Amino acid sequence: MSSKGYVESLLNALDPKIKTPVVQAFHYVMDNWRIGDNNRAQNAQLYKFQTVTATVANDEFSIHHGQGEKPSKLIPILDLNVVNSEIPRLIVSRAPDNQRIYLKSPTASATITVLVEF
DSSP: OOOOOHHHHHHHHSHHHHHHHHHHHHHHHHHHHOOOEEEEEEEESSSEEEEEEOOOOOOOEEEEEEOOOOOEEEEEEOOSSTTTTOOOOOEEEEEOOOEEEEEEHHHHHHHOEEEEOO
């Protein structure tokens, strides 16, 4: 997240009656940004998916995201509430499309959790 001081410096030109609540709103968002536990991140345009890598090492597997647009980023996360969750090496096997993300991994049958940005 951005520096609070930088955000405040950008708002210095505002009338204090306007600046104060705007600064407080920014501070609230910056202090409370969370990934959360739902399928969509609590405060970000990130969607959570859980899957298992292919049963054979280095075979392609895909994640059906179904968002109707190509994702741009994938962030592996270690879900501490899922026993045997791990962050194996992930390799993009082909570019994502509007429905799926294509990956492979040298680790077979690993339960993974990822956040995807669109």
